[in-house]
Amino acid sequence: MEPTNNWRSKLHAIIYESETPAGKAFDIVLLFLIISSIIVVMLDSVAKFHLKYGQYLYVIEWIFTIVFTIEYILRLVSIKKPWKYVLSPFGIIDLLAIVPTYLSFIIVGAQSLLVLRVLRLLRVFRIFRLVHFISEMQFLSVAILNSLRKISIFILFVLSVVVILGSVIYLVEDENSGFTSIPQSVYWAIVTITTVGYGDIAPATTLGKFIASFIMLLGYGILAVPTGIVTTEMALAVRYRHKHSNNACPVCGKEGHEHDAVFCKYCGAKL
Amino acid sequence: MEPTNNWRSKLHAIIYESETPAGKAFDIVLLFLIISSIIVVMLDSVAKFHLKYGQYLYVIEWIFTIVFTIEYILRLVSIKKPWKYVLSPFGIIDLLAIVPTYLSFIIVGAQSLLVLRVLRLLRVFRIFRLVHFISEMQFLSVAILNSLRKISIFILFVLSVVVILGSVIYLVEDENSGFTSIPQSVYWAIVTITTVGYGDIAPATTLGKFIASFIMLLGYGILAVPTGIVTTEMALAVRYRHKHSNNACPVCGKEGHEHDAVFCKYCGAKL
Amino acid sequence: MEPTNNWRSKLHAIIYESETPAGKAFDIVLLFLIISSIIVVMLDSVAKFHLKYGQYLYVIEWIFTIVFTIEYILRLVSIKKPWKYVLSPFGIIDLLAIVPTYLSFIIVGAQSLLVLRVLRLLRVFRIFRLVHFISEMQFLSVAILNSLRKISIFILFVLSVVVILGSVIYLVEDENSGFTSIPQSVYWAIVTITTVGYGDIAPATTLGKFIASFIMLLGYGILAVPTGIVTTEMALAVRYRHKHSNNACPVCGKEGHEHDAVFCKYCGAKL
C-alpha cells in the first residue's frame, strides 16, 4: 500500500498545496483555465459571437468541462476523506463548475443553467488561499467580522429610512412619475440613498424633490458611518498585530503572544 | 392586591424585558409580526396584488391591527405609569401602528393614511434596545453625537454651496435644459454634489458644464470631511473605552473609571 | 467726544459682538432676515409665484434692502477703521447683499444681477464666527489646510486622468454617442470618475464601455485617498489638542504649551 499512498500524497501536494514547483505550476495553469473558461462563457452570451463562433466555443467549452472533471476526480482520489471535500464550500463550487454543461446535454430546457458556469470564478479564491495573500485576507476578514455588529445596525437603519421615506414619497408623488407602488418607491429610495441615481424614476412635485434632496444628503452624509466603523476596526487590528508576535507556542501551538513575552500565556511553557 | 401585582410584574417581564425565555419568545414573535405586517402593507400597494388578493390582505391587515391593539392594551396594563409610556416616543409609535387602520374604517378619505402603517417598522428598534446590540448602539450614538457640531458646520457649508452655485447655474443655463427656477436649480445642485446624478436635468452650455464639473469634483472631494470627522470621533470613543473600565462605583454607581483607579473619582469610595 | 464714543462702542458691541443680550438678539434677528430674504429671492425666480405674488415680493425685497442698507451704514459708523471693514471679505459680501437691488432700479438690463442677492447667504458665516462654533471651525480649517498639499497632488492626478482618458474615449467613441469633442469627453470623464453618472452621454462601443468601467472602478477606489488624507490630518489635530493645553502664557500670551509644562517654552516665564 505504501507506493500507492506515496503516489497519492504526491498528487495531494501538487493539487492541494503550492510549496513544490509542480504545485505552483498546477495553480498557475488552473488559474489560467478558470479565467479562460469564464471568458468563453461571456463571449458565448454575445449574440454576434454566438452566431459566428458558436460551434468553436461549444467545443472549447467541452474541453474545459472535461479537464475540470478530470481535476475533480483527481481531487477526490488524492484526498483522505473525499466526502469532507465534496461537502466543503470549495467542493460544491468545483462540482457546480462542471455540472451545468452535462445537464445542458441531458435536459433540453437547461440551457439557461449554463450561466451558472460563471460560478467557476469563485474557484479563483482557492488559489488565493494557498499563496502569500493569506495574512492580508485574514487581516481584512478579522476587521470586517469585528465591525459586523455595528454595520448591521447601520444597515437596519438604512433599510428603515428607505422603507419609511419610500412610503412617504409614494403618498406625495403621482403614479405618472413612476412611483406606482410602495416596493417601487422603496427601490427608488435605495437608488437615491446609495447615490446611484439611475434617473428612470425621479420626483416631479416640489414636495417630492424636497424629500428626495433630504434622502440624497442623508445618503451622502451617513456614508461616513460604515467607513468610520471599518477604519477604526482596521486600526485596532493593526495595533494588535504590532503588539503581538506571530510566533506560536512550541508546546500548545497557540499564537498571539506579546513581543516581550517569555512564557506562553496559555500553557506556561517557555517560548 | 399582591397576586394582581405579581401578575402585572410577570406580564411586564414578558413584554418589556427579554431576560426570561417568555420575554425572548415574545420579542421574536413581535419582530416576526411587525415585519409580516410591513410586507402586507407593501404588497397591498402594488396594483396587481391589490386586485387579486386585496380581500385576503384586508383580512390579514385587520388581524394584525387587532393583535397590535391587544399588545398595546397589555403594555398599558402591565406598566406602573401608563401615561409616561403613552407619551414616550415608543408609545407614540405603537399607537401610530394601529390608529390608521381604525381611521380608514371610520373616515372615508383616510385611505391614504394607511401608508402610515409602515411606521410600524420603527418598532423594530425597540427590540434592539433590549438585546445585545445596546453597547454597539451606544458606541455609535456617542461617536455621532460628538461629531454633530462639526458635521453641522459641514452641512451648512454644503447647503451654502448648493444655493449659491444653483443660483449661478440658473443665470448661466437656459430654461429649456430644465433650470426653470432657482429652487429647481438648487435641487439639481444637490443631485450633483451628492454624486446621485439622475440626469433629468443636465447643463447644456459650456459654462454650465464647467460649473457642473466644479460641483462634482467638490462633492467628490469633500465627502472626505464628514468621514474624517466620524472616524476620528470613533477612534476617540474606542480609545476612551479601552482606557476606562465599565465597572460602576459600588457607592455612587457612576462609571468611567480608569483601569488602574483604586478610588472613585466622583465620591472617593474604594472601588 | 466721550459720550459719542461711548454710544459708538455700545453699537459696536451690539453689531460686531455677541456677548451682550442685545448683541445676541441682533445676531438672531439678522440670521432670520438673511434667510427670509434668500427665500424671497428663490420664490421670485419661480414663474408661478412671480406672476401671482410678484408685486408683494418686490415690496418685501425693497424692505429687506433698506434694512440691510441701514445695517451697513451702522456697521460703518460704529467701527474705528471703516475702510478696513469695507475692504474686508465680510465687508464686500455685505455690500454685494444690497447693491444688486439698487442697480436693477437704475440700469434696465441689470435684472439678472438680482440673482447675486443669494450671496447674502455667505453672511450667515459671520454669525458662526461669533458663537461657540469657532473652535470647531478652527479644528476643521487646520485639518483641511494641513492636507491641502497632498490633496492638490490628488486633484492634479484626477485632472490628468480625466483629460487623458477623456481624449482616449473621444478617439474610441462615435460622435453620435455624444462624444463630440475632447472638452465634452473630458466632461463625461469627470461625470464618470466622480460617480455622478448623469447618463446624457454614455459609451456605446465595447471598447468605450471597457474604458468607462476602468474610469468608474478607478473613481470608486481612489475616493479612499482624500478621505485617508483628511482623516489622518484630523487624527493628528486631535492628538495635538489633547497633548497641548489651551492656556496662554501670562507673559508672552502664546498658546500651545503641553499639559505638564511649568514654564513657557517661548519666553521662559512661569505658567
Added chain:
Amino acid sequence: MEPTNNWRSKLHAIIYESETPAGKAFDIVLLFLIISSIIVVMLDSVAKFHLKYGQYLYVIEWIFTIVFTIEYILRLVSIKKPWKYVLSPFGIIDLLAIVPTYLSFIIVGAQSLLVLRVLRLLRVFRIFRLVHFISEMQFLSVAILNSLRKISIFILFVLSVVVILGSVIYLVEDENSGFTSIPQSVYWAIVTITTVGYGDIAPATTLGKFIASFIMLLGYGILAVPTGIVTTEMALAVRYRHKHSNNACPVCGKEGHEHDAVFCKYCGAKL
C-alpha cells in the same frame, strides 16, 4: 574640452534642476507651454473652433511642436547618458509629445494620432518631481504601495461580485431592458456597484430590481473597505515618520533611524 563640459553642465542645471533662478524660470515657462498646448489640442477638437480658427490653431500647434523639439534636443545634448534618458519613462513621454504632429504631416491617415498629444500632460509630473511636493508625493506613494496587496484582494472581490451578479441579472432580466449579453450585464453591474448609475440600462422586473438593490447597497457599504485600508496605512506612515528622523548615516548614507538612535543600525557608525 573643459569649456564645453562647463557649458553642458550649466544647461543641465537649467533643464534638469530647479535650484538656480534660471532653472526655476525654465520650469515655469515649460509648465505654461505644456498647459497651453493641451488647451490648443482640446479647442481644435471642437468642430465650431476648428472651422473658425483651425488655421491659427494649426500654426500655434507647429510652434509648440518646434519648441518642444528644441527642448528635446537640448535635453539629449546636456545629459551624460542620452540613451538612458531616451528610454526612461519621462524620455518616452517627451518624445510622444512631439512625434504625433510630425507623423500627421507625413502619413495621411495619422490625423487621429493627434489626440496622443494630450499625453503631454504627463510632463507636468516632471515639474512636480523637482519642487517641494516631493516629500508629500513620497508619503502618498508609500501609503498606497503598502495597501496595494489588501486593495488587490478587494478589487478581485468586486470583480467577482460584478461578474457573478451580472450573469445572474442576465438570466433574470429581459433583453429589451438592455441586458443583451453577459459582458453588457457585467458592465451594468459595474455602473451600479460603483454608484455611477447612468440609467441607460436599468432592471425592469421585480427580481431584477431586488438584485439591483442588493448590488447598490453592497457597493455603498464596501466603499468603506478601501478607505479603511488606505487610512490605516497613512496613519502608520505618519507614525513612522514621527518616530524616525530624516537624517542619513554619515558613513553608509542610509535613512530611517529612530530619533534617539546614537549609532547607525545598518553599519554601526556613530550618527
